[in-house]
Amino acid sequence: MNTESSENSRSRQSIVLGDVEITRVVEWQGPLGPTGTLVPEVGAEAWKENEDWLSPDHWEVGGDRAVLALQTWVLRSAGKVILVDTGVGNGRERPGSPLFHHREGNFLGELEGAAGVRPQDVDVVVNTHVHGDHVGWNTVAVEGGWVPAFPNAQYLVPAADDHHFGPDNAYGGGVREDDRLIYEDSIAPVHRAGQVVLWEGTHRIDEHLTLESAPGHTPGSSVVRLSSGADRAVFVGDLLHSPVQILHPACNSCFCLDPARAAASRRRVLERAADRNELLVPAHFGGTGAVEVRRQGQDFGLGAWAAHREVG
Template sequence: MTSQSGRSVVLGEVEVIRVVEWQGPFVPASRLVPEAGSEVWRENEDWLAPHHWEPRSDLAVLTLQSWVLRSGGLTVLVDTGLGNGRERPGPAAFGGLRSDLPGALERAGVRPQDVDVVVNTHLHGDHVGGNTVLGAGGERVPAFPNARYLVPAADDAHYGPGGGWAGGVREDDRVIYEDCVAPLHRAGQAELWDGAHRIDEHLALEPAPGHTPGSCVLRLASGDDRAVFVGDLVHSPVQVLRPACNSCFCADPGQAAASRRRILERAADENELLFPAHFGGAGAVEVRRAGDGFAPGEWGAAR
């Protein structure tokens, strides 16, 4: 697979830059979207392979990526990836990852001090790992010194110490919060939001709970162009075909499925380009209605 990191597109007055941290085979398809069934993968092999699925190994293929949006003089970073050298419980591919996300951002023309806003679509470790870096004294400090970090209040309450680090549901919740989120609070750079939050005239956040209590989407509306950055609301294109099917990582399956259908309906009806956090290939896709469900339309950011 060829990385498309650094590719950009202009939607209305907003430039969107894709920055890839990692991509490759991840977990068995049946584990990633357990409710989907094996037949949906086989029936769509002609376009799921090789960027979303490896038929021979039956492994789902995922990408870890961030999106940079240049809008109205602001540089907005959507999610910060897994982070470099973080030892985490979980998939072996993510243990002590040695990526070059900071270098990839710089090659895309984005220095840490240039970022004005960081959006965490939710507080899972592969979306907040690059929030912080080691400071001179060995403590964790914000990686983007001039940025406001927009953190969903519901996730902060759930994953923070007040919520018992999600009640211990995920082994690494405490570690992730303490080294990726708590330092933002200490530095006065965390901004909690709830209900809705407008960043500027083109960009707005809204809740899409279920994957986590505070998971959200970022909507882009500029000129005639529309897009929606959906984080982990959709892990695989299979969930576009079957929106009732959750990933194995969804905290509240019923709520996640309802949020997914609502977002896909609007994307189809309003011609919003869908930017998920983990799609390989072109990384973004148009959504079309297909009977009572949906189907992928044109791939990529070109309109």
Template sequence: MRVRPEKPVGPSPRTLDAAEHLSLMSLIATRYIPFAERGYRGTSVRAITELAGATLAAVGYHFGSKAELLAAVARRATRPITAVQCAGRQIARPDHWEPASDLVVLAPQSWVLRSAGRTVLVDTGAGNGRERPGMGPFHHARSDFLGLLARAGVCPRDVDVVVNTHLHVDHVGWNTVDADGRWVAAFPNAQYLIPAADDLHYGPDNAYGNGAQEVDRLIYEDSIAPIHQAGQAVLWDGLHRIDEHLTLESAPGHTPGSSVLRVVSGSDRAVFVGDLLHSPVQILHPCCNSSACLAPEQAVASRRRILGRAADERELLVPAHFGGTGALEVRRNSDRFAVGPWATASVEKSGSAFE
């Protein structure tokens, strides 16, 4: 099934004042508290961290364009930018950078949203028992993802919508489960929203990501193809309206179909940015891409656009992988951005939830 791009509906969102946005921040940062007080009429947010605690990863950062690279060379910044170089110790550590190993701290997270009477699952982690050669902890990984969902009050049959912000290994793994030797949809009643550009890029018609790595074929065949076979896949481009509060929007660069999920209701705003960001470094320096970004210059453009709107409209920014605290506001000073107030978070054995 393919959905045509939608145009934004309704009046243009207005800029929030600090008092209004503080109410959104406190509501989204409180476990199980719905947004009804601010007009969200039943939307709530829950974070699920698939792997216990946070993980360390060697996520390299590089400049987004040839011009920026040349400018960096002129400044003698010839090696990849690290969290310390870019953001300073006060921003990067201890939640986002491990100084002893010089590795970035990442938390593989999914999100459960309840909106307009439906349960929406945003990204599905890495999955269990998958063949992921060359991908470290994802190869034959084991996690209690469905158990974590159950502890958050969600059974597989209760999920109405699954959002894959993009089709990387740690965002699609629990799309499916093993049923007597074959992969089937983990959420039998759900509509799976899949970016059409990623489906094309990583699918068989494009030799599974241009044949760049065998693991892309494995990911597609065990986590995406079964959803198509079950008739549960919805491919979308541009904008896709889920309900009156939730809209998917393309933000390509990290992958061809990378997307963000916007929450808009009344005067309140939030945006789940997927892999647009892996570290606060990229807020202070949007020209820094992760080493996994397929189209660096396009990723930089998407990042600047989403950060700019988040700053101008006071959207609460919710990245997929930040260690420790996982949601924050962004401030703008001309064409530069700064880290604003953080929403506090706690990490539990059963996952993580904003407190």
């Protein structure tokens, strides 16, 4: 891992892996909900035993609430600008998610300010899965309708999630009204614009980046693997919501649709991250947001956290 000078004159907090620059843009960060609700199979003692590093970036001790971030990873790779997940979005009807409902923020301004990226600069958008906090800025409201936020981008959407959350499978089986709303305002408009590419199994983004299916959290849940020079990383989406799950990989979040498959995918990804020295880059960790994984017997421990350095 090293730092390089960016071509953008605006300084930004980034890390560089091989020939890929990675910049984090945070849409929101703070205490989300009780730890026992977010990861119900992780006991209170696990949080207490690790309080020295879980607090305050990942755990609000006084309220016993997990601290999470909603964030997008901006990758500059092989001459392209790639976004990994797009957060919540503005002006959304999300009756089942009070934090996301009618949210108004300055994500596009932060994208330009923190990463030097304008909407027209984006070449590829990766949705690791079709949940409301990963696809929201796919679109923006224009004259009462939704249009792609990134007019020149190809949007990579897992085919299994597109089927499950789309009209073919009646918007997630009709379990949540939010699933229909998410698809209609954040996925369907990009389909109509002809910018969606559906994929399954694996999908090569460029010479450094590959998408790989990791089902369980959702049917099409996926990870992005980075390999450039001697450096390796894996963007794990919602396989993990809190770093406490690295220590307890069999424990799922309350949002996993298929718990057994989610746990199997999580263990497989953690095993490879530990064995191949892949930096683990999650969707929702606070703090510096990326961490090394180490083997500890049959399970895993945390190595060093990645420091974001100012470049440019």
